[in-house]
Structures are given as structure tokens and as C-alpha cells.
Amino acid sequence: MAGRFLSIFKPIGRILPEIKKPSRKVSFNEKIFWTALVLIIFLVMTEIPLYGIAQSDFDQFEQMRVIFASNRGTLMELGIGPIVTAGLILQLLTGSSIIKCDMSNPEDRSLFTSASKVFSILLTAVQAGAYLLSGMYGPLNAPVMLVVLLQLIAAGIIVMLLDELVQKGWGIGSGISLFIMAGVAQTIFWAMFSPTYGLFVGSLNSLLNNQLSTLEWVVGSVDKLVPYTLIGFISTVAIFLVIIYVQGIRVELPLTYAGYKGFRSRYPIKLLYVSNLPVIFASALFANVFFFTQLLWSRVGSSGTLATWFFRIVGNYSRGDNGNIVSIGGLAHYLSPPSGILNVAAEPLRAVGYLGILLVFCAFFSLSWLEIGGLGPNKVAKQLMDSGMQIPGYRRSERPIEQILRRYIPVVTVLGGLIVGLIAGFADFLGVFGSGTGILLTVGIIYQYYELLMRERAAEMFPAFRSILGE
Secondary structure (H helix, E strand, C coil): CCCHHHHCHHHHHCCCCCCCCCCCCCCHHHHHHHHHHHHHHHHHHCCCECCCCCCCCCCCCHHHHHHHCCCCCECCCCCCHHHHHHHHHHHHHHHCCCCCCCCCCHHHHHHHHHHHHHHHHHHHHHHHHHHHHCCCCCCCCHHHHHHHHHHHHHHHHHHHHHHHHHHHHHCCCCHHHHHHHHHHHHHHHHHHHCCCCCCCCHHHHHHHCCCCCHHHHHCCCCCCCCCCCHHHHHHHHHHHHHHHHHHCCEEEEEEEECCEEEEEEEEEEECCCCCCHHHHHHHHHHHHHHHHHHHHHHHHCCCCHHHHHHHHHHCEEEECCCCCEEEEECHHHHHCCCCCHHHHHHCHHHHHHHHHHHHHHHHHHHHHHHHHCCCCHHHHHHHHHHCCEECCCCCCCHHHHHHHHHHHHHHHHHHHHHHHHHHHHHHHHCCCCCCHHHHHHHHHHHHHHHHHHHHHHHHHHCHHHHCCCCC
């Protein structure tokens, strides 16, 4: 049964907007159509400007945009940030047993979904209000602030429903993953072909016109704005290949079917056992700390000695001559990576501090997700038993299967979390296009979509496989 906290959301869940699960089998082509339609709607929303605010080229939260699939000054100003943050909060509360929730119970799972929706809407309102109160859009009167707030809340609800539409079975995969992948793809394309700063258009044009030296085009420059370099491009390709290779590393446990003698199979335990979720959660946590400390500093950062000492600890900033807010110290400063080789060389302590914190949180979120996501040895052993499988040479019981799984799953989980953290961190240090976390997520999402598409196509062509695939 649901805990007392989740029970609060039972009456609220009845009035929340909801996408119903399909009452029939949705064909493969239809799923492709709905997935494409959701992606198109999202991309259109990233280009529709918010009514009532002036547009600006300066973006103080540019580093967070890729992770949250957001776009400055548009309906997607907040992107998927509130949804990811809401899920992060609830999963941490569930994983620490502060909230009692049995994800194998349909009622608990339904209440957890309702709670996630409520938290997403509340966080959308909170973050939108923080943007407005910080003065990021300039001075606005009360009616205009209300209009902007309502636009952002409405856009947040639409994104939440688009994600639910895909996850409920009308589409393929996850809407959140789809939006992140689209955002990273846009960023990489713009980094290569932007007429202003693109490596193969803008920067190359500057190189040919002697406005940029060959060294600056390859490595970058401290005193010139060279955001995209040849080193960054090569690193992006290399990181793609490394992640693809790591995705294929696995340990395979031999299995036999109790009801079909001689029929053998294997249970794969991937090195990235919990996928890219640890780095998603860690990045979302870091981005929110950076976001709120920066907004708080912009309001009260210079109001007295106590405030000054507070920001020196949690996150200190300075404002440049052009109005840009730059991180200069405190915890938040070490939660954002120095991007590019030259920046790493200029701030080695920050680079080491960021990488160390990232690895700790990736390992923590990896272990937390084992129980929350139902991937722990006990849950997997029960699933294998229920499907009629056993390990050759052992009696057919959950206990021996669980003992064998415990030798591998916890170790692989922590190791996988550390590896994704290392890849994301070093990719940022090399200045890859789309950020290290963005590249990591994109490759993982593409790989997942490939598997899902092959599975859907196999089920479409051979209906008898549906029982094997669990459909």
C-alpha cells in the first residue's frame, strides 16, 4: 500500500491532465508517426518567443541549456528542467525510504506518477517565478509578469503531456530522452555550421581572413571568443566512439529454461547497468544549485557582510562590464566544469574538484537507482524465476540466482557510474560540442532507440515473439 505522503495525491490525480494508455495494439508505423509529431511540436515550441519580454543575445544559463533541452526567451525557457528535477527529488526521497512506495504495486506506481506531475507543475511555477523576480528579463510590470508566468506554466504542462504520450505506448521510448537528443543534435549542428562561430563556417572564415590564427582555430584563445575549435570537434567524434564501445561491454550469465530442456539463453549485465541515469541526476542537481545560487546572488549578493560570506561558501559571482554574470568561487563554481583545454590549464583545481564531486554523485545515484528502478539482485532474481529461467548447475530457486547476481550487479553498477562520470567530465575538459553530458546522453539515447526500434520491428513482423518480449 502507498505511504501516507503519496496518498495525498490520490484526489489530486483525478483532476490532473492525463494521456490514456492505448486500448488497442498501436502499430509500429503509428508509433513512429506519434513520436515524430511530438518531436516536431517540441521543436516548434523552442522557436516561439515568449510574449511580453525583450529578446537578448546574452544567456547566463547557456551551460545548462543542453541538459534541460531549453532555449532562451522561448516557450521552452525552462525546457525539461522542472520534470527532471521533480523526478530527481521523488526518487531520492523514495530511495532513502523517506517516502514509502512499492513500484511493483500498480496503485503506488499511479500515485507516484501523480506526485511527479504535481511536483513538475509546482517547480515550473517556482523556476518561472525565480526568473521573473531575478530581473533576468529586465523590468516588467505585474500584468506582464503574470502573462509570462502563465505561458511558462502552460508550456511546462504541454511538455509533460508530450512525454507522457510517448511513454504511455503511443510513441517509442521516452519524450524526455527524445527532447535531450534533439537539443544536443541542434547544438552540434550549430557548432559546426553557425555563420558566426561555427567551426567550418564562421571560425574558418575568420581564419581565412587572418582574423584568427591557425593555433587559435585548433586550440582556442584566452583573449578571443573561440567557442568551437578543431580540438573540440575531434574530441566530439572520439567521445562518440568511446561511448559506443563502452555500451557494448557486458558480462553474460548462462541461463536455461526449466520448461524447455536444452533451450539456453544468456542474461546480459552491461557495464553501464543503470545506463546514463547517474549523470543525468548529477547534472540536474548541479544545474539547479548553479541556477538558484546565481539568481539569489543577482538579488542579494552585495547586501552586507553576512551575505558576502554566505555566497563565498555556496557560490560567488561577479558582474562584468557588459552585464554578464560569471562564477568566481564557492560550491557552485566547482559544480560547473571549465570547458576547453585552455580553461582547464587556467583553473586546474576547479577541474579536479568538479571531476571528484561528479564521480561521487554518479556512484551514489547509481546505487540509489538499483532499488528505485527495480534493478537490484533480488528483483532481477525474482523476474528470472517468474519467467521460468535458472542458472545451469544450480537448483531452481531465487536464492542461488540472487547470490550470483550480487557478485556482479553492485560492482558493475558503481563501476559504470564512475565511468560515465569520467567520460562526461573529460569530454567537458576537451571542449566537445554539446557538452560531455550531452554527448553521453545522446549516444545512450540513440543506442536505446536502436534497440527499441529493432524490438518493435521484430514484434511487428513476428507476432509470436510478443510473449517472449513481454508484450
